[in-house]
Amino acid sequence: MPLYGAIEAGGTKFLCAVGSGPHALSAEARIPTTTPSETLGRCIEFFRAQAPIAALGVGSFGPLELRRGASNYGHITATPKAGWSHTDIVGPLRAALGVPVAFDTDVNAAVLGEARWGAARQLETAVYITIGTGIGGGALLGGELAHGLVHPEMGHLLLPREPDDLEFAGVCPFHGGRCWEGLASGPAIERRVGQRAETLPAGHPAWDLEARYIASGLTSLVLILSPERVILGGGVMQPALFPPVRQYLSRSLAGYVQADALLHGMNDYVVPPGLGAQAGIVGALALAERAAR
């Protein structure tokens, strides 16, 4: 079995791993996100100390330039993360390690990992949403990761207000209370109730509102992308949220799409990540596996 390298590049840490699959990660490192040169330098040191890898996959915070023909392909572009705007990620890694480097968003990596080894196995079209400090989404569409002008920024899709939440101003610095992240991210819950989502008791009415907003966002995603399955992860997505999200999604779709999975199979349609918290790093491994082909 060939070995691959994986980097989950986040704003606070870069997670590095070597392995051949989700249950065969032979080495891992957690590198704090400091300056680009220091952080990437430590990643390179890590991989040089391991057995040779056939390819490297990087799932990264963004925004990213993913168009192959662009002069800045493989860079992080204009990011709020201080010091990281216009950072070449692919170039230094490829030059130092001499292997093919696959590069995509952290959430696209996650959906690929789920399709390869997790909750979306054998599916060609699936969506992965993470709901936490922000809301982000990745998509596998007909077997390929979603790219275009840039890459999806699904967390900012626009949503109708729930009738019992008309006054809330929202927390998105760009779209206020018009977008998903502005209405349903962890900070939106915290702003409404004055305490962190993680500390809210199970019966708190904020959870019902949260489930309705998650279901509304999924409604638009289902109608636009027609995924075969939707995977929901992130710090806000506690197990107790799944049943009401499924119910509200059924109500919101209102039987419009005549598909068994939506009419009778909602429990298998909206699911947690099969890879749990490892979706990101294992997804980067799946990116590497694709790059090696």
Added chain:
Amino acid sequence: MPLYGAIEAGGTKFLCAVGSGPHALSAEARIPTTTPSETLGRCIEFFRAQAPIAALGVGSFGPLELRRGASNYGHITATPKAGWSHTDIVGPLRAALGVPVAFDTDVNAAVLGEARWGAARQLETAVYITIGTGIGGGALLGGELAHGLVHPEMGHLLLPREPDDLEFAGVCPFHGGRCWEGLASGPAIERRVGQRAETLPAGHPAWDLEARYIASGLTSLVLILSPERVILGGGVMQPALFPPVRQYLSRSLAGYVQADALLHGMNDYVVPPGLGAQAGIVGALALAERAAR
């Protein structure tokens, strides 16, 4: 140049054509949509009377079964059009004409036609939206037409209410005033103002509201699919609507996506169909061309 056959299958008429491109349609027929057997029979007669075709493309009203492995692949499924539910479209045409038959939604055919010969040439990722009696959308994603569990039903994505339109009940029988079609289709305009959209004068305030709702729907599409261009057609999309739609889309995106096309190129980003009213039939021809490969 090989000849291809094309059918634009609509609820009131089936348009048939033979040709090799948008400017080389050598024969056309307009067949009323009556019963499936009569309508398809007349299509078959038409093609048998023409020079031999290398393949046939069909862009159809839906919903459709497009999954290759499904036992009812190539059928119209549960449609409100009387007599047409569960109609096999591909089977009878392929059996009678003995050529490969490509089958997709009318709006997916349109976006393919626009990518082949119209306003989305040389693009890999584009969206086509038609706004008329309903709202429908097709997408080319990384060079392939969008399919999944079923196919996109973009017209029903959910939208925030405009502050001056909070009381309107909407016209969508499934989603009332929560979805795009319920708020911004031709019948929604007519329900609000009491006259048909086509007869409304240019300065009527309903047009400004319409432009805002169109822009809101496009905002979600841009954030989810990241198309390189958006094509807007259909009876409601008068030329005067394009400038305000572009302005409101810029305002709604609020600079979140740092892409030149969105920040500085909106006039080339949201455009009318390059093929005009022929997008559907020429798109079916483009489907045929793909099927022949």
